[in-house]
Amino acid sequence: xxxxxxxxxxxxxxxxxxxxxxxxxxxxxxxxxxxxxxxxxxxxxxxxxxxxxxxxxxxxxxxxxxxxxxxxxxxxxxxxxxxxxxxxxxxxxxxxxxxxxxxxxxxxxxxxxxxxxxxxxxxxxxxxxxxxxxxxxxxxxxxxxxxxxxxxxxxxxxxxxxxxxxxxxxxxxxxxxxxxxxxxxxxxxxxxxxxxxxxxxxxxxxxxxxxxxxxxxxxxxxxxxxxxxxxxxxxxxxxxxxxxxxxxxxxxxxxxxxxxxxxxxxxxxxxxxxxxxxxxxxxxxxxxxxxxxxxxxxxxxxxxxxxxxxxxxxxxxxxxxxxxxxxxxxxxxx
Amino acid sequence: xxxxxxxxxxxxxxxxxxxxxxxxxxxxxxxxxxxxxxxxxxxxxxxxxxxxxxxxxxxxxxxxxxxxxxxxxxxxxxxxxxxxxxxxxxxxxxxxxxxxxxxxxxxxxxxxxxxxxxxxxxxxxxxxxxxxxxxxxxxxxxxxxxxxxxxxxxxxxxxxxxxxxxxxxxxxxxxxxxxxxxxxxxxxxxxxxxxxxxxxxxxxxxxxxxxxxxxxxxxxxxxxxxxxxxxxxxxxxxxxxxxxxxxxxxxxxxxxxxxxxxxxxxxxxxxxxxxxxxxxxxxxxxxxxxxxxxxxxxxxxxxxxxxxxxxxxxxxxxxxxxxxxxxxxxxxxx
Numbered sequence: 207x208x209x210x211x212x213x214x215x216x217x218x219x220x221x222x223x224x225x226x227x228x229x230x231x232x233x234x235x236x237x238x239x240x241x242x243x244x245x246x247x248x249x250x251x252x253x254x255x256x257x258x259x260x261x262x263x264x265x266x267x268x269x270x271x272x273x274x275x276x277x278x279x280x281x282x283x284x285x286x287x288x289x290x291x292x293x294x295x296x297x298x299x300x301x302x303x304x305x306x307x308x309x310x311x312x313x314x315x316x317x318x319x320x321x322x323x324x325x326x327x328x329x330x331x332x333x334x335x336x337x338x339x340x341x342x343x344x345x346x347x348x349x350x351x352x353x354x355x356x357x358x359x360x361x362x363x364x365x366x367x368x369x370x371x372x373x374x375x376x377x378x379x380x381x382x383x384x385x386x387x388x389x390x391x392x393x394x395x396x397x398x399x400x401x402x403x404x405x406x407x408x409x410x411x412x413x414x415x416x417x418x419x420x421x422x423x424x425x426x427x428x429x430x431x432x433x434x435x436x437x438x439x440x441x442x443x444x445x446x447x448x449x450x451x452x453x454x455x456x457x458x459x460x461x462x463x464x465x466x467x468x469x470x471x472x473x474x475x476x477x478x479x480x481x482x483x484x485x486x487x488x489x490x491x492x493x494x495x496x497x498x499x500x501x502x503x504x505x506x507x508x509x510x511x512x513x514x515x516x517x518x519x520x521x522x523x524x525x526x527x528x529x530x531x532x533x534x535x536x537x538x539x540x
Numbered sequence: 541x542x543x544x545x546x547x548x549x550x551x552x553x554x555x556x557x558x559x560x561x562x563x564x565x566x567x568x569x570x571x572x573x574x575x576x577x578x579x580x581x582x583x584x585x586x587x588x589x590x591x592x593x594x595x596x597x598x599x600x601x602x603x604x605x606x607x608x609x610x611x612x613x614x615x616x617x618x619x620x621x622x623x624x625x626x627x628x629x630x631x632x633x634x635x636x637x638x639x640x641x642x643x644x645x646x647x648x649x650x651x652x653x654x655x656x657x658x659x660x661x662x663x664x665x666x667x668x669x670x671x672x673x674x675x676x677x678x679x680x681x682x683x684x685x686x687x688x689x690x691x692x693x694x695x696x697x698x699x700x701x702x703x704x705x706x707x708x709x710x711x712x713x714x715x716x717x718x719x720x721x722x723x724x725x726x727x728x729x730x731x732x733x734x735x736x737x738x739x740x741x742x743x744x745x746x747x748x749x750x751x752x753x754x755x756x757x758x759x760x761x762x763x764x765x766x767x768x769x770x771x772x773x774x775x776x777x778x779x780x781x782x783x784x785x786x787x788x789x790x791x792x793x794x795x796x797x798x799x800x801x802x803x804x805x806x807x808x809x810x811x812x813x814x815x816x817x818x819x820x821x822x823x824x825x826x827x828x829x830x831x832x833x834x835x836x837x838x839x840x841x842x843x844x845x846x847x848x849x850x851x852x853x854x855x856x857x858x859x860x861x862x863x864x865x866x867x868x869x870x871x872x873x874x
Contacts, residue, residue: 256803263803264774427798440598441815449798462792464761464783467810469590469597474808476801 211302213268220454226516234307241310242284248533249277249327250519255453264478273301279323297326328530329504337365338489339482340445344475345421349374352415357425359386361530366423367396368502378414382525408433427451435466444474505529542567545636547602554788560850568641575644576618582867583611583661584853589787598812607635613657631660662864663838671699672823673816674779678809679755683708686749691759693720695864700757701730712748716859742767761785769800778808839863
């Protein structure tokens with residue numbers, strides 16, 4: 207038998223187990239052009255919360271009583287496509303199923319020589335590309351400028367801070383635990399790190415950014431951003447990558463921030479990684495190069511077991527993860 | 541005797557008469573390089589509210605017990621500069637004084653052949669340039685796109701809507717009285733106009749923008765903007781020119797809007813006209829050309845009397861003005 211995790215109910219606030227349900231199903235049979243894959247690793251990402259709502263967005267909402275879908279790494283166990291063969295490791299947007307039949311042309315073969323296959327869900331996947339394009343294309347940091355990153359110890363943020371250092375900037379990371387602060391300072395080499403749970407973020411930023419803030423890479427929104435906006439330099443750039451603090455709060459309210467943008471002639475730009483589809487190869491090559499040269503590193507938080515995917519997802523909103531949160535579902539055959 | 545209007549006290553909310561005081565002073569004597577001018581017209585503008593606060597911004601705060609300073613048109617009555625002569629009409633940032641001695645190189649001579657001299661405070665001055673650069677450089681509208689303008693009947697907004705029509709866009713204006721709605725539709729030629737005081741702005745925008753919103757030129761912020769953000773098209777541009785609804789509301793709060801920017805990959809950019817200093821001549825020439833060709837028109841609301849400058853200023857926050865609000869202080873000599 208096979209197992210799948212479906213959307214059972216749409217949450218209005220924080221998602222819990224009642225919004226998901228595990229369903230048993232038949233082993234799928236691949237059709238011509240498809241491959242049967244065994245799921246090895248599942249990626250849980252904050253943006254998926256938005257797909258649980260039934261609202262128009264850049265990506266279709268999840269359907270009730272259908273499997274959730276997200277980034278995953280899987281092994282081909284049976285192929286009806288000339289492009290892939292048994293034993294190949296692939297990645298793509300896959301349903302939360304232990305085994306799935308998927309079209310071969312909708313997945314990508316992973317090159318295991320570039321690093322552990324899980325990196326295709328992290329630093330060599332969507333989070334890495336999100337960090338790279340968001341920072342370089344929207345943030346456009348210049349050497350010597352000050353970059354502030356919220357959610358700095360997460361999958362995207364931990365890559366952003368490192369790219370910021372590669373580009374010669376002063377980098378200040380904001381995260382929510384002492385362990386993350388130590389990681390940011392000692393492993394990722396940020397200039398300053400602020401624990402938003404124990405420090406006054408506004409004052410800590412003032413101290414950490416004596417020359418003001420030129421680039422704000424925002425994964426979090428909420429009160430952390432409220433503390434950043436008044437400290438923006440003239441012509442600052444805000445990379446609006448995420449706003450995780452608002453995702454589970456219907457009608458989240460806060461200080462209006464328009465006047466801060468006017469005072470500093472600042473730019474604020476939202477984006478999703480799909481906007482850069484035509485440039486994925488460029489980003490991928492650059493990240494792989496830095497990784498190989500030892501200029502980039504990464505962390506993974508691995509939860510074990512298919513049935514624990516929802517828990518790993520819930521953990522994102524509590525800041526439970528360091529670096530990329532993944533779920534290990536099965537061992538590869540080889 | 542001469543009269544001056546000083547900043548008496550810094551307001552925290554809505555400014556009132558107690559925050560200003562009229563002071564009598566000696567007639568100033570121009571020094572070498574200066575001219576003695578008689579103030580003819582004074583411009584009151586929403587951005588001046590920000591200068592009443594003692595906070596770091598793009599422009600220095602007004603000083604307590606010193607004259608307020610703002611855009612004005614004046615006549616040279618005595619010249620100690622070879623650049624200007626008696627009878628010349630000049631414009632610049634002048635103190636709120638009936639007579640003032642000012643450096644000749646800090647003011648600009650007005651060419652009366654281009655139109656009434658008051659246009660140098662409006663359509664051929666800062667508001668016109670603000671409309672032109674904000675819309676074309678940040679809004680970057682393409683033919684056929686939909687532009688929404690808040691504060692559409694004001695000095696800046698009324699120019700923006702007309703430039704939008706010149707560029708071949710669908711233009712929807714938002715304003716606060718039936719008179720302004722009629723003006724927008726019948727004189728300025730907008731496609732739709734919404735009275736935010738009597739209509740549900742969200743629903744009215746849905747009806748007025750069947751293809752969504754590509755450019756939002758925002759002078760107002762607040763609840764009007766709250767209604768716009770969810771209706772932005774992919775890659776929309778928000779020109780954050782002003783946020784008058786927040787200026788008199790300390791700690792103004794509202795729905796957090798970061799997720800809307802992410803969903804629509806929208807850009808939001810604050811600016812002040814000084815950012816475009818190097819391009820003033822280009823903007824001025826284009827506006828003068830359109831004005832001459834009859835493609836642009838403008839409205840002025842004129843208050844009479846030096847002592848009524850504060851009242852004219854207060855009126856801005858109540859939407860009392862159609863088009864450019866100016867105060868007539870004196871008749872020119874000729």
